[in-house]
Amino acid sequence: MKFLIALKNTTDESKNILEIGCKIAEGFSADLTICYIGKQSRALIEGDVNLARQTLSEWNIHHPGLEVLEWAFNILKEKGFAPDSEFNIENLVEEKGRIRMVLPKTTNYQIRLVLREGDLLSELNNEVKHGEFDIAIMGFPRRKRMTHKMAQFLDTSIFFVKNFKPSWDYKILLCVDDSRATKRAVILSTRISKQFDADVISVTVSKTSFFGKGYRNAHTWAERYLKRGKIPFESKLLSGNPVDVFVDEAGEDHIIIMGKAKGNEILKFIFGSKPIHTAQRANCPVLMVN
Amino acid sequence: MRLPNDLIRNLLFWAQQKRWLIIIAFLGVVMYQLPYPDGISIAGYRTLILCIIVISLIITEPVPLPAVALLIAVLEVVFHIASPVEVANSYMNDSVFFIMGSLMMAVAIVHQGLDTRLALGIIRLTGNKVKNIVLGFTCVSALLSSFIGEHTVVAMMLPVGLSLVRNCGKNKPIPNLTALILFSIAYGSTVGSIGTPSGGARNAIMLEYWRAITDSGLTLTYFQWIIMAYPMVIIGMLSTTFLLQMAFKPEFNRMDTAIRRLKIQVAHKGKITGNEFLTILIFVIVFLCWIFLNEQYGLGIIAIGGAFLYMATGLVEWKQVSQNTNWGVILLFAGTISLGVQMKNTGTALWIGNSLMSLFSPLIDQFTMIPYILNIFLTMLLSNIMSSSGTVAVLGPITLSMGGDPAYMGMTTAISSAFGYFSAIAAPACMIIYSSGLVKMTDFLKAGWRMAIMSTITLLLLYKFYWPLIIGFTNFK
Numbered sequence: 001m002k003f004l005i006a007l008k009n010t011t012d013e014s015k016n017i018l019e020i021g022c023k024i025a026e027g028f029s030a031d032l033t034i035c036y037i038g039k040q041s042r043a044l045i046e047g048d049v050n051l052a053r054q055t056l057s058e059w060n061i062h063h064p065g066l067e068v069l070e071w072a073f074n075i076l077k078e079k080g081f082a083p084d085s086e087f088n089i090e091n092l093v094e095e096k097g098r099i100r101m102v103l104p105k106t107t108n109y110q111i112r113l114v115l116r117e118g119d120l121l122s123e124l125n126n127e128v129k130h131g132e133f134d135i136a137i138m139g140f141p142r143r144k145r146m147t148h149k150m151a152q153f154l155d156t157s158i159f160f161v162k163n164f165k166p167s168w169d170y171k172i173l174l175c176v177d178d179s180r181a182t183k184r185a186v187i188l189s190t191r192i193s194k195q196f197d198a199d200v201i202s203v204t205v206s207k208t209s210f211f212g213k214g215y216r217n218a219h220t221w222a223e224r225y226l227k228r229g230k231i232p233f234e235s236k237l238l239s240g241n242p243v244d245v246f247v248d249e250a251g252e253d254h255i256i257i258m259g260k261a262k263g264n265e266i267l268k269f270i271f272g273s274k275p276i277h278t279a280q281r282a283n284c285p286v287l288m289v290n
Numbered sequence: 291m292r293l294p295n296d297l298i299r300n301l302l303f304w305a306q307q308k309r310w311l312i313i314i315a316f317l318g319v320v321m322y323q324l325p326y327p328d329g330i331s332i333a334g335y336r337t338l339i340l341c342i343i344v345i346s347l348i349i350t351e352p353v354p355l356p357a358v359a360l361l362i363a364v365l366e367v368v369f370h371i372a373s374p375v376e377v378a379n380s381y382m383n384d385s386v387f388f389i390m391g392s393l394m395m396a397v398a399i400v401h402q403g404l405d406t407r408l409a410l411g412i413i414r415l416t417g418n419k420v421k422n423i424v425l426g427f428t429c430v431s432a433l434l435s436s437f438i439g440e441h442t443v444v445a446m447m448l449p450v451g452l453s454l455v456r457n458c459g460k461n462k463p464i465p466n467l468t469a470l471i472l473f474s475i476a477y478g479s480t481v482g483s484i485g486t487p488s489g490g491a492r493n494a495i496m497l498e499y500w501r502a503i504t505d506s507g508l509t510l511t512y513f514q515w516i517i518m519a520y521p522m523v524i525i526g527m528l529s530t531t532f533l534l535q536m537a538f539k540p541e542f543n544r545m546d547t548a549i550r551r552l553k554i555q556v557a558h559k560g561k562i563t564g565n566e567f568l569t570i571l572i573f574v575i576v577f578l579c580w581i582f583l584n585e586q587y588g589l590g591i592i593a594i595g596g597a598f599l600y601m602a603t604g605l606v607e608w609k610q611v612s613q614n615t616n617w618g619v620i621l622l623f624a625g626t627i628s629l630g631v632q633m634k635n636t637g638t639a640l641w642i643g644n645s646l647m648s649l650f651s652p653l654i655d656q657f658t659m660i661p662y663i664l665n666i667f668l669t670m671l672l673s674n675i676m677s678s679s680g681t682v683a684v685l686g687p688i689t690l691s692m693g694g695d696p697a698y699m700g701m702t703t704a705i706s707s708a709f710g711y712f713s714a715i716a717a718p719a720c721m722i723i724y725s726s727g728l729v730k731m732t733d734f735l736k737a738g739w740r741m742a743i744m745s746t747i748t749l750l751l752l753y754k755f756y757w758p759l760i761i762g763f764t765n766f767k
Contacts, residue, residue: 056722
């Protein structure tokens with residue numbers, strides 16, 4: 001599998017994103033790409049900025065993004081994820097609108113460091129398409145609309161790391177419904193549950209007290225799968241507004257895992273969807289499975 | 291027929307990425323269909339539409355800038371604003387040569403490694419005291435950027451400033467000292483860039499507008515520009531030093547360790563090399579030609595002559611020049627100058643100027659400074675949104691038609707386009723110090739409002755008292 005971790009700075013929040021990303025990737029023995037996307041200067045002054053960057057690099061003052069990548073690389077190295085080699089600027093390769101650092105492959109998975117510049121959504125989309133990632137892991141966007149856009153337009157599973165505390169014992173809140181992505185969400189939940197040694201709470205929510213056949217079947221299938229995987233779990237059938245229920249049940253100490261909605265894209269663009277609203281309102285990490 | 295979800299999603303993604311292009315195109319079509327207002331011709335109204343489209347495209351950037359330049363040419367012909375031959379002629383002039391030559395010379399100068407020489411020079415002059423270092427950085431940046439252009443100075447000075455900050459070696463964070471050093475370079479070079487026509491592309495654009503747009507075809511020599519603008523540079527660089535130290539109180543007053551480390555870092559350079567000497571010599575020749583021969587040969591021809599000399603002597607290779615010159619910007623400025631000329635020819639600039647002034651006509655009768663204040667405000671606002679050079683390119687024809695003296699109005703526009711103190715996007719220096727992550731957007735506001743007030747007052751004082759005194763001497767009219 002291939003995971004993408006998008007970082008924007010060297011704060012504690014980024015460190016948490018890196019830690020949770022590494023832990024999940026370890027469980028899947030996944031290739032890990034760390035990507036920094038810098039803000040592009042206005043086109044009118046871009047040439048001047050590039051000229052200044054050239055002289056800066058002669059003084060060993062590099063693009064701030066490279067400093068973020070070096071910081072991430074050192075953390076990965078400390079944790080034993082990255083190869084025991086040096087972060088060498090001379091190993092940078094420019095390709096297809098991105099800059100990549102060539103790193104030796106010493107473990108059974110590959111670490112990649114990528115620098116991009118431009119519009120965040122567009123560059124992330126390009127990187128996801130380029131790398132064909134299974135999961136993109138990133139911080140929670142400040143603007144709700146950006147969460148919406150990322151959830152809708154990035155054609156991969158997305159893990160929004162929000163309010164994550166490394167010292168906490170997280171449980172997994174698995175949101176089960178009759179959508180196609182639910183099965184993949186259940187499968188991913190079992191793997192992540194094993195990796196984090198976390199209990200799973202499987203929740204199926206209906207707006208009324210009546211649960212249709214699709215919901216009941218999905219609920220039973222999830223129970224069976226979790227049981228077969230020997231995952232400690234609790235199963236709930238609840239009534240109410242699904243988004244409210246998911247957010248309330250999750251609180252701050254759960255990782256929400258749910259399938260991405262597959263409804264009409266235009267309606268989703270205008271009104272959003274259950275997973276999008278849940279991601280926007282939750283106070284904990286949310287994994288939306290594609 | 292139902293479209294697959296993936297296709298719809300891709301279409302939606304494209305639409306939201308290009309939303310500004312769609313909105314601008316839609317508004318353009320709507321405006322084109324509307325009846326044109328009184329006092330303006332059909333061609334004038336269409337030029338107005340084109341002007342709005344161009345400004346919107348430059349601000350929102352939904353398409354690459356060179357594409358905007360191409361669009362200007364296409365729409366000028368399609369809208370029957372000018373004939374294809376006229377459009378082609380208006381795309382190339384001495385100012386475009388000047389911008390092109392200056393950008394090419396900047397590449398040559400920057401690649402000689404003169405930055406280390408500068409570092410040594412500044413350290414020798416300023417010593418270890420923070421206030422002296424700030425004064426040194428501001429003054430050297432301002433004086434140099436007057437002549438060799440803001441972007442060249444920024445490229446050479448920023449490594450020195452950033453190295454100094456990094457070499458401080460203190461364990462506790464030093465945000466104020468960092469901001470102080472970096473802003474002294476950024477604002478210093480911005481303030482200095484108004485001093486001569488070669489300080490920035492915007493000055494060259496204004497020279498072209500004076501020549502092509504004003505009725506009498508105003509001209510101003512390199513030296514005359516210096517006489518008009520340099521007091522602003524001198525007052526600006528001194529007050530910048532003072533205001534920055536008010537805005538950012540440094541964490542300590544001496545930088546002994548940083549200076550020592552910087553000296554070690556640049557000490558290996560030894561004596562001045564032949565290439566460095568030749569680089570400086572060629573620039574001095576170009577500079578003297580700008581002063582003494584510009585009426586005969588034009589600033590642009592001299593600038594590209596300088597670029598030729600740098601390449602002919604082997605100081606820079608064509609590949610380096612080609613890779614590092616922003617050809618798109620040159621094309622865009624060519625396009626906007628062409629649009630500016632058409633705004634004059636079709637009466638659009640005059641119509642916008644009169645419409646703006648009619649809003650303030652009761653005030654203008656009592657206060658003759660109102661058009662100038664409005665000019666400064668408009669230019670400052672747009673340069674903080676769009677960048678300084680782009681502002682003069684699109685606003686120049688309008689401000690020249692706003693009713694004041696075109697000579698004073700043009701100078702006011704060119705100078706106040708450097709007042710982009712509030713945002714990181716107005717000037718390359720501001721963008722680089724912001725993207726280094728060492729200064730915050732709020733720092734721009736913290737220092738910017740002081741700088742804006744100081745600059746506006748100084749400019750108005752120059753207009754009121756200094757320019758009338760020296761206008762005969764400059765032979766401006």
